[in-house]
Amino acid sequence: MTVQLGKYFLTELSKKDETEIVRFFAHSADFARLTSGKSEPEEDFLTLINELPEGKNPADKIVFGLVDKSGKVLAVIDLLRDFPEDGEWMIGLLEILPELRGKGLGKELHTEIVAFAKKAGAKSLRIGVFLDNPQALKFWESLGYQTFKQVKLTFGEKNHETAVMRRKIW
């Protein structure tokens, strides 16, 4: 799937986009530091493309990128279908280059995610949001997500109280 969003394109990414994805993570190091305490663009690329929870297979994971006409990656999104239960899709990551945040792009990308997931049969979307990422909490709340439980997650040396949020899309 490729959708034109203004002057950008939302398209599926894969291993072959390694160079541009690694560049994206190197440029967007603040979120990696918040998550794990360090920025490791190559590791983050491998995680984005390959990491799957037990029981899921590669066909369950869809990685999208917002790219410009030169192929530069401006945002990444990953979706996991029917996880942890049928009908619920998990947004693993939605991350935009720092200089493009706060301009409505996240909201636009979310509209596309909803349309895509709905068409493929999803009934609700789920996201885990660190409590130490208050701007992101505001973002998801503004889109109608509600916290239904809180869990502790560890990435590298960092522990995060994490709000697990959900929104019905059907």
Ligand SMILES: CC(C)(COP(=O)(O)OP(=O)(O)OC[C@H]1O[C@@H](n2cnc3c(N)ncnc32)[C@H](O)[C@@H]1OP(=O)(O)O)[C@@H](O)C(=O)NCCC(=O)NCCS
């Ligand atoms: C979180 C993120 C995806 C949001 O995308 P964005 O393009 O910056 O957000 P938008 O401009 O579309 O904002 C939509 C709404 O979210 C809320 N919001 C977004 N950024 C906010 C901020 N810094 N502070 C408070 N509210 C904010 C507002 O309600 C906003 O609506 P408004 O502009 O009408 O007030 C983006 O900022 C990002 O990539 N952050 C770093 C990575 C990250 O934290 N990802 C989420 C992990 S759970």
